[in-house]
Amino acid sequence: MxxxxxxxxxxxxxxxxxxxxxxxxxxxxxxxxxxxxxxxxxxxxxxxxxxxxxxxxxxxxxxxxxxxxxxxxxxxxxxxxxxxxxxxxxxxxxxxxxxxxxxxxxxxxxxxxxxxxxxxxxxxxxxxxxxxxxxxxxxxxxxxxxxxxxxxxxxxxxxxxxxxxxxxxxxxxxxxxxxxxxxxxxxxxxxxxxxxxxxxxxxxxxxxxxxxxxxxxxxxxGVGVCHTFVDAGADYAQAEPILVNAKTQRPAACNAMETLLVHKDAVQDFLPHMLEVFKENGVQIIGDETVCAMDKEALPATEEDWATEYGDLRLSVKVVSGLDEALDHIARYGTKHSEAILTRNYANARKFQQMVDAACVYVNTTTRYSDGFQFGFGAExxxxxxxxxxxxxxxxxxxxxxxxxxxxxxxxxx
The missing domain is CATH 3.40.605.10 (Aldehyde Dehydrogenase; Chain A, domain 1)
Incomplete structure (x- = not known):
């Protein structure tokens, strides 16, 4: 026919x-x-x-x-x-x-x-x-x-x-x-x-x-350029397994993290160790100037990288001045799929969930939960x-x- x-x-x-x-x-x-x-x-x-x-x-x-x-x-x-x-x-x-x-x-x-x-x-x-x-x-x-x-x-x-x-x-x-x-x-x-x-x-x-x-x-x-923003004063010990899961548990999935945004005040206490953890898990870092200065093995990020769904063990990393810059970055490069904030600040968490335009917006957990079975809906x-x-x-x-x-x-x- x-x-x-x-x-x-x-x-x-x-x-x-x-x-x-x-x-x-x-x-x-x-x-x-x-x-x-x-x-x-x-x-x-x-x-x-x-x-x-x-x-x-x-x-x-x-x-x-x-x-x-x-x-x-x-x-x-x-x-x-x-x-x-x-x-x-x-x-x-x-x-x-x-x-x-x-x-x-x-x-x-x-x-x-x-x-x-x-x-x-x-x-x-x-x-x-x-x-x-x-x-x-x-x-x-x-x-x-x-x-x-x-x-x-x-x-x-x-x-x-x-x-x-x-x-x-x-x-x-x-x-x-x-x-x-x-x-x-x-x-x-x-x-x-x-x-x-x-x-x-x-x-x-x-x-x-x-x-x-x-x-x-x-x-x-499907298309998922998914971000996670680590706020200043977040629970960094909690953040580590969340970020590893978001990137490495199934990197080809549309709900895997593709970009990590880090508050400038979290850089010293959090980012160097986190970059090492990513390396141990086989993740190639593609970063901004601050990240590349910190990690000599990181590749410099291009405009295209921020908008790319890698679907593999590559991760874009950017240091931002605060929540507002993180929101602006997500608005510019996100695909309205799944976004997350890791924070202890209740007001920031609520603002993030209110202002991010995406189907699924998370606080203190991994974007990998964007899934019909995980939501209790059954197959999708x-x-x-x-x-x-x-x-x-x-x-x-x-x-x-x-x-x-x-x-x-x-x-x-x-």
Whole structure:
């Protein structure tokens, strides 16, 4: 089928899927989890083809790691589907209502968005995550994965589609675009009237390409130039493990710290030791003049560095005159994702949380908590750094919209 034909089929399926009961959806999710494990050998064989092609192309080790599937990772993907099945179904939830003086009753309920297009790069686990979350929230889904994972993604999508349809999910609800042509993305993101929303997941380049060219509404996710500001008089002993966690626990994650801002009055008592700790953890420091003077192994920061999401063990470090300069720096270079302050000053903490424009704003903890599971939401489709229609970790409720149900007994408008 052409992409338009796939979208047309998905739109027809979405109307039926919106009325499918939670019992059937949960049964399908369990069957999909079982199918991943039952078809493990074929999925891993497809992944081996992708890995061999990726190595031949010279993909970075970090990308190859994201691409790699193992029995343990497949088991985690299956468990993720089971966890989605266990979550509360958002469809049909009453979120408001009233009875008017004329007797009309108005009820506001959650409903699926409809058809969701998801565009992502070399992460086969996203295929299962996205399908599971869209099924549970009653949405048809059209997936466009990266060429690096084409064999893995095609096989996973096929396995899950068959299991879902055999369990009662309407045919056409799960679509996977097998074309690796970039033109396929452009077509998908301009199918107004068939696709209700597009969610890009991946690099900043991918996300901005979708945002800049889509005519379909886009939920922007992921890019995270995340800062942590260490205030004067902060608990420096507490700050050390927080900062190590924020940078090194998973440096490729969008909620990892990319820039450390340090109050000038904290430099003497805190920064030299912290720079040594970073070095011990394999972190390359990229600093301003003060930092470079203090650490001869540090590289001088450029304007581009302050705006860069490294996604690896590089860290920009800057000394600032105080909270206001830190706020100005974040406003200029931040991506409205996740920001943190480490401080003992209550007024500074409140000011930071009030004035920082980001989806998640932390006090005395790590930005690595920006995650649906960590927030207690269950699985997530991504972390939105925009303001409409969702912000922060997007779980099942964020994959719905709402409508009003109005019931009367013969009333007419005067």
């Amino acid at each position: 052409t992409i338009r034909e796939q979208a047309t089929e998905a739109a027809a399926a979405a109307r039926k899927l919106a009325a499918v009961s939670p019992v059937i959806k949960n049964k399908a999710l369990e069957a999909m989890a079982d199918a991943l494990l039952a078809e493990q050998e074929e999925i891993l064989a497809a992944n081996t083809r992708d890995m061999e092609a990726g190595k031949a192309k010279g993909l970075k080790e970090s990308l190859l790691d994201r691409l790699l599937l193992t029995p343990a990772r497949l088991a985690d993907m299956a468990e993720g589907l089971r966890q989605v099945a266990a979550l509360k179904d958002p469809v049909g939830e009453i979120i408001g209502g009233s009875t008017l003086p004329n007797g009309l009753t108005i009820t506001k309920i959650r409903v699926p968005l409809g058809v969701i297009g998801i565009i992502y790069e070399a992460r086969p686990n996203v295929t299962a995550d996205a399908i599971g979350l869209c099924m549970k929230s009653g949405n048809a889904v059209i997936l466009k994965g990266g060429s690096e994972a084409i064999h893995s993604n095609t096989k996973i999508a096929d396995v899950l589609r068959k299991a879902a349809e055999q369990s009662g999910i309407p045919a056409g609800s799960i679509q996977f675009i097998t074309s690796t042509d970039h033109a396929a993305v452009q077509e998908l993101i301009t199918l107004n009237g068939l696709v209700d929303v597009v969610i890009p997941r991946g690099s900043g380049r991918l996300i901005q390409a979708v945002v800049g060219n889509a005519s379909v509404p886009v939920i922007e996710t 489709i991504g972390i939105s750094s925009q303001k409409l229609h969702a912000r922060g970790p997007m779980a099942l409720p964020e994959l719905t919209t709402y409508k009003y149900l109005i019931s009367g007994d013969g009333q007419v408008r005067p």
